Structure formats: structure tokens, C-alpha cells
Amino acid sequence: MKQQQKDAYDKLKLKSQLCFPLYACSKEVIRHYKPLLDELDLTYTQYITMMVLWEKKSLCVNALGEELYLDSGTLTPLLKKLEKKGYLTRCRCDNDERSVKICITEEGEKLKEKAASIPEKMESCVKLSEKESAFLYRILYRMLEQLNPS
Amino acid sequence: MKQQQKDAYDKLKLKSQLCFPLYACSKEVIRHYKPLLDELDLTYTQYITMMVLWEKKSLCVNALGEELYLDSGTLTPLLKKLEKKGYLTRCRCDNDERSVKICITEEGEKLKEKAASIPEKMESCVKLSEKESAFLYRILYRMLEQLNPS
DNA sequence: TACAATTAGATTGTATGCAATTTGATTGTA
DNA sequence: TACAATCAAATTGCATACAATCTAATTGTA
Numbered sequence: 001m002k003q004q005q006k007d008a009y010d011k012l013k014l015k016s017q018l019c020f021p022l023y024a025c026s027k028e029v030i031r032h033y034k035p036l037l038d039e040l041d042l043t044y045t046q047y048i049t050m051m052v053l054w055e056k057k058s059l060c061v062n063a064l065g066e067e068l069y070l071d072s073g074t075l076t077p078l079l080k081k082l083e084k085k086g087y088l089t090r091c092r093c094d095n096d097e098r099s100v101k102i103c104i105t106e107e108g109e110k111l112k113e114k115a116a117s118i119p120e121k122m123e124s125c126v127k128l129s130e131k132e133s134a135f136l137y138r139i140l141y142r143m144l145e146q147l148n149p150s
Numbered sequence: 151m152k153q154q155q156k157d158a159y160d161k162l163k164l165k166s167q168l169c170f171p172l173y174a175c176s177k178e179v180i181r182h183y184k185p186l187l188d189e190l191d192l193t194y195t196q197y198i199t200m201m202v203l204w205e206k207k208s209l210c211v212n213a214l215g216e217e218l219y220l221d222s223g224t225l226t227p228l229l230k231k232l233e234k235k236g237y238l239t240r241c242r243c244d245n246d247e248r249s250v251k252i253c254i255t256e257e258g259e260k261l262k263e264k265a266a267s268i269p270e271k272m273e274s275c276v277k278l279s280e281k282e283s284a285f286l287y288r289i290l291y292r293m294l295e296q297l298n299p300s
Numbered sequence: 301t302a303c304a305a306t307t308a309g310a311t312t313g314t315a316t317g318c319a320a321t322t323t324g325a326t327t328g329t330a
Numbered sequence: 331t332a333c334a335a336t337c338a339a340a341t342t343g344c345a346t347a348c349a350a351t352c353t354a355a356t357t358g359t360a
Contacts, residue, residue: 011269012262014201014217018283019179019272021290023198024219026176027347028297029169034349045316048173051164062338067164069174072339074317081315098325098338112162119161122169126293133168136289140171143276147178177317184319195346212308222309224347231345248308248355 032125036118040111045074046082047115053088053104054112060099069148087111182275186268190261195224196232197265203238204262208253210243219298237261 014020030044037047045068052059052067059067065075079102082088087108093099128136164170180194187197195218202209202217209217215225229252232238237258243249278286 005266008266008270009204009262012201012265013205014198017201017269018276018287018290019176019183020198020201021287021294022172022176022179023194025290025293025297026169026172027219028294029172031348032297033169043315044173048164048170051162051167051170054159055163060338069177070316071318073319073341074315076340078316092339096326096338100339112159115162116155116158119167120158126168126296128289128293132289135285137168137171139278139282139286140168140175143175143278144171144178146276147175147182181318193345210308220346221348223311223349224345226310228346246308246356250309 029122029126033118033122036121040114041085042111045070045078047118049075049078049082050087050104050108050111050115053102053108054115058101058103060093060101062099064102069144082108179272179276183268183272186271190264191235192261195220195228197268199225199228199232200237200258200261200265203252203254203258204265208251210249210251212249214252219294232258 010016033044033047037044040047042050048068049064052064061072061075061079065071068075079088079090083090085107086105088105089103090100091103093101160166183194183197187194190197192200198218199214202214211222211225211229215221218225229238229240233240235257236255238255239253240250241253243251
């Protein structure tokens with residue numbers, strides 16, 4: 001076998017890939033959120049959706065999708081569930097009937113208090129130094145920008 | 151509002167969290183694999199499953215799940231699909247009828263040749279320096295180890 | 301050796317994710 | 331102003347993920 005082909009095969013190993021630890025790590029982190037989010041009766045995707053709403057109060061589905069890297073196929077049913085729980089409202093925009101505006105409710109605002117302790121609790125699961133966190137953060141956002149230039 | 155509560159709320163912002171870019175990045179990377187994997191008629195999860203088999207040739211569902219951080223609920227239907235495609239066989243172990251042994255087929259081995267160019271193509275999507283890749287790799291595996299000590 | 305406890309996969313049910321398509325509203329332009 | 335092109339959500343279909351439960355095999359031990 002040629003050296004070149006051997007190199008190509010080496011790169012096909014799970015342990016040679018960056019994509020795999022990224023994928024596995026993401027899932028493991030989300031798994032660790034679960035018991036904390038269960039107390040709020042939220043899934044992880046519902047949680048990050050609420051995070052955007054806690055900050056922005058109100059925005060269109062489209063904009064929400066860009067923030068979260070999710071499309072309407074995922075968001076529509078998810079937003080309906082959060083609406084049913086009473087955390088947000090969905091209504092067509094007055095000025096553009098194509099768009100749907102999502103607004104946080106008082107119930108939704110109240111949930112923020114219960115969620116406030118979660119980030120701290122999660123941090124304690126993963127022991128990274130200040131420097132490592134900052135590096136990881138920067139590099140992931142740079143990758144995101146490269147993969148999905150917005 | 152107390153400073154402490156303000157800090158807690160700041161940490162609730164999407165941009166303050168490490169979990170979010172991890173989650174988004176993982177999805178974006180997988181999305182970038184799609185056109186390459188479409189040519190092989192594999193999904194991403196099927197691809198990483200084949201990566202393990204290209205390396206190990208044969209192992210039990212259990213061991214496969216530990217490698218991939220997936221459980222039988224995900225693996226069983228996925229392995230049935232790959233079996234139907236002819237890339238692997240599933241059969242109960244002789245010495246322990248509870249276990250199912252997965253073996254790669256010749257068809258499965260042949261697929262490796264077609265997949266060999268994928269890692270290189272993916273690398274070109276994300277421009278990280280040698281140093282950055284190595285750092286990211288180390289930190290992700292360390293996190294994995296912390297989150298799921300095996 | 302009985303038999304409770306454990307283990308490996310399979311199954312069930314719920315919630316994403318996302319590509320592709322559809323529906324209805326808006327925009328650009330001949 | 332007609333009307334094609336575009337756009338925003340919603341819908342459909344398929345493939346994960348994973349917790350919880352179930353089934354069958356194996357193991358530990360009284």
C-alpha cells in the first residue's frame with residue numbers, strides 16, 4: 001500500500017478526527033444539563049431558546065433560528081410547546097404577515113429566576129482553567145463563523 | 151438587584167456559555183459532512199460507526215456504544231440499517247447469547263476506499279493551525295473524560 | 301442447584317434536527 | 331398594476347438520541 005493511502009486511512013480513525021470529540025462532547029454536556037433542566041421541565045433546546053428570550057424579550061422565528069442555528073422545522077413545534085407551557089406567545093407580525101413574532105410572557109420571565117443557578121452548577125462539572133475556557137470559546141466561535149458565515 | 155444575581159443572569163446569556171458554541175459547532179460540522187457522506191449514502195452516525203469497524207473489524211454492540219457514546223436505543227436500528235446495506239453482519243455471540251457481535255463485510259471494507267478522501271476534504275473547511283487543532287483535540291478529550299469517566 | 305441480581309440488546313415513547321416541499325405574504329419589475 | 335420571484339413559517343418524512351422498560355441469558359451465592 002502506498003504511503004499516501006496509508007495516511008488517508010490513518011485519518012479515517014475515530015481518534016484522528018476533531019469532529020468526533022466535538023460531537024460526543026456536545027452530547028455529554030447536554031446529558032449533564034438534563035437533571036438540572038428536568039427541575040424546570042425544559043429540554044436543552046427549550047432552555048437555549050428561553051436564554052435568547054430572557055435576553056431579547058421578543059424576536060421573530062427567523063432571527064431566533066439564526067441565533068440558535070436551528071430552522072423552522074425544529075423551531076415551530078418547539079415554540080408551540082413553550083407556548084403551551086405559557087412561557088411565550090406566538091403571533092403574526094402586523095407589518096409583515098409572513099413573520100411570526102415570539103414574545104416572552106411574565107411566566108417566562110419568572111422562569112429565569114429558577115434557571116439562574118444552572119450555569120454555575122454546570123461549570124463545576126468541567127474543570128477547565130480560565131485560560132482554557134477562553135481559548136475553547138474563541139476557537140469554537142471562530143469555527144462557527146467559518147462554517148456558517150452569516 | 152444584587153450584584154450576585156446580576157452575575158448569575160449574565161451567565162445565562164447564550165454568549166456566556168461554553169455549551170452553546172459546542173452544540174452549534176458540532177451540528178455545523180456534521181452539516182458540512184452531509185454532501186460528502188451523501189455520496190456514500192451514509193449519515194454521520196452511520197459514518198462514525200463504519201469508522202470504528204474499519205479499524206476494529208468486529209466488536210460487540212456494547213463496546214461499540216462505549217466508543218461512540220451511544221446506547222442500544224440508537225445503535226440497534228442504525229446497525230440494522232447498515233446490515234441491510236450489506237456493510238456489516240449482526241449475530242449473537244456463541245459464548246454469551248446476550249451479546250451481539252458486529253462484523254464488517256467485504257462490502258463494508260470496500261466502502262473505506264471511497265471514504266478515504268473525506269477527512270482531508272473536511273479539514274479544508276475549517277482553518278485551524280496545527281497548534282490550535284492539537285489544543286482543541288486535547289481539551290475536548292479531557293472534557294469527555296471528566297464528563298463520562300469510563 | 302434454585303433463584304435473585306445483573307447484564308446485553310431490543311423496544312417504546314418523546315423530542316429533536318434537518319432537507320424538501322407547501323402555503324401564504326411581500327417584493328421587484330415589466 | 332399583473333405576476334414571477336422571493337421570503338417566512340409550517341408541514342412532511344426520515345434519522346437520530348436517549349430515558350425507561352422489557353426480554354432473555356448469565357452470574358453470584360445461599
